[in-house]
Amino acid sequence: MEEFSAFTIMTDVGWISLLMVIGNVLRHQIKFVFQDLLLPAPITAGLLGLLLGPNVLGWIGFSDNLGDYTSLLIAVVFASMAFSMEMGGNMGKGARNMWGYSTMMFTGQWGLFIVLGLLLFKPTFDTPDWFGMMLPVGFTGGFGTAAAVGSALEGVGAEAASSLGFTSATVGTLAAIIGGIVAGNWGIRKGKVSYVPKKLPEELRRGYISRLEDRPSLGRATTNPSAIEPITLHVGFIALTVMTAYGINKGISSIWENVSIPLFAMSMVVGLLFRAVMNMVGAKDYLDKDTVSSVSGAATDYLIAFGVAAIVPAAVAAYWKALLLLFVLGTIYCIFFLMWFPAEFFGERWIERGIFGWGWATATVATGIAVLKIVDPKLKSGTLSEYGMAYIGFGPFEISWTIIAPLAVMYGFTAGFGWISLGIAVVIYLVFKFTGMMPPRGTIFKEGIGHVGSEK
Known part of the structure; x- marks a missing residue:
């Protein structure tokens, strides 16, 4: 085996970058599959890397x-x-209900499938205790959570966790796009959509923004290039944060050998501490949030491509029967949420919020936005602004569950974590249901926009 070096990194990054460019060109030029499914270039790159890499054809020599x-x-x-x-x-009323719906969907998916993993999959298929959580890890979690939880679990001996997590995220993304297209067209035919679109925006379908005036800025410069390039400063801060987190983890492990904290979790903590210090010394705006988000987005693209390319087919094949049932049950769960609960939480204007919820419950917020644009191309429904405000209260759940999940497995609390998650979902629903916070229930199968009991 070739010794690992800087040139190994260059080769791996170079190959995966080429595959992402190919994926982007395919999305831009080919309607069938790529534009029809709004297939993200990193997923195409990952699938090509998996096919052409050492685990299948062996044409690309990834390390x-x-x-x-x-x-x-x-x-x-x-x-x-x-x-x-x-x-x-x-948080206004709309955002409050979005918080309730989102948090219930999220904790319910985690709780139900962790419990099913222990009560159904383990006795039936002899799967490990953590198997059930691979559904929410890949579906409502997405590729980032698959990487976070998978790598943490592999660190304590769960060798197939990353492969199963990325497989789940890939299946979830395809389900999100296909299901979003089907649900969007159904909503338009039924007259449920407030702002009826003629067709998908060209830049969304082809993945390319051709009009120069429509191209958004990636961020704002906070330094003069004569001192340091703004992008260098931002990348440097993020790299320093991860390095500091790595050093703290090494120090903790040297003192307490049995204590293991995921690097991503410690990086989040260190980043928040750095941010607090910057606020205290008057450097609150030293970093530009949009630029940081662009760096994060680039890292996410490579994360997806590398993660899918690194799937070990043998590990997935060993669980194929259990995975098939897991994905079927997961899709049924998300369909049930799409077709029942949005009408309760959002009333007669439920379809846009329901389709957006479907997108992130099976994949990511970005995918949710993509399928939302099928029924709300100009984003006039207020769905995203409500979600943005709701995320202030929902975000801590999402981040905490990603951090707690591997720790629960490591320390033998998987069942407790599952039941607590499921209990939170039930409590949220009951509180909203019986305290008058839900509007009149929207009609689901009746033609047009209206609520139960209306004359429409």
Whole structure:
């Protein structure tokens, strides 16, 4: 085996970059599959890397370190999150209901499938205790959570965790796009959509913004290039954060050998501490949030591509029957949520919020936005603004569950974590249901926009 070096990294990054460019060209030029499914270039790159890489055809000589890249890249994403996430804010009625719906969907998916993993999959298929959580890890978690939880579990001996997590995220993304297209077209035919679109925006379908005036800025410069390039400063802060987190983890492990804290979790903590210090010394705006988000987005693209390319087919094949049932049950769960609960939480204007919720419950917020644009191309429904405010209260759940999940497995609390998650979902629903916070229930199968009991 070739010795690992800087040139190994260059070769791996070079190959995966080429595959992402190919994926982007395919999305831009080919309607069938690529434009029809709004297939993201990193997923195409990952699938090509898996097919052409050493685990299948062997035409591309990737190193054995692809899994290590995902562990590092997810730490970059979480470190970036600490500097770019919004703090504080107000929550109106719409955002309040979005919080209730989102948190119930999220904790319910985690709780139900962890419990099913223990009560159904383990006795039936002899799967490990953590198997059930691979559904929410890949579906509502997405590729970032798959990398975070998978790498943490592999660190304590769960060798197939990353492969199963990335497989789940890939299946979830495809389900999100296909299901979003089907649900969107159904909503339009039924007259449920407030702002009826003629067709998908060209830049969304082809993945390319051709009009120069429509191209958004990646961020704002906070330094003069004569001192330091702004992008260098931002990347440097994020790299320093991850390095500091790594050093703290090494120190903890040297003192307490049995204590293991995921690098991404420590990176988040260190980033928040750095941000607090910057606020105290009057450097609150030293980093630009949009630029940090762009760095995070780039890391996420490489994370997805490397993660899918690093899937070990043999590990997935060993669980194929259990995985098939897991994905079927997961999709049924998300369909049930799409077709029942949005009408309760959001009333007669439920379809846009339901389709957006479907997108992130099976994949990511970015995918949710993509399928939302099928029924709300100009984003006039207020769905995203409500979600943005709701995320102030929902975000801590999402981040905490990603951090707690591997720790629960490590310390034998998997069942407790599952039941607590499921209990939180039930309590949220009951509180909203019986305290008058839900509007009149929207009609689901009846033509047009209206609520139960209306004359429409």
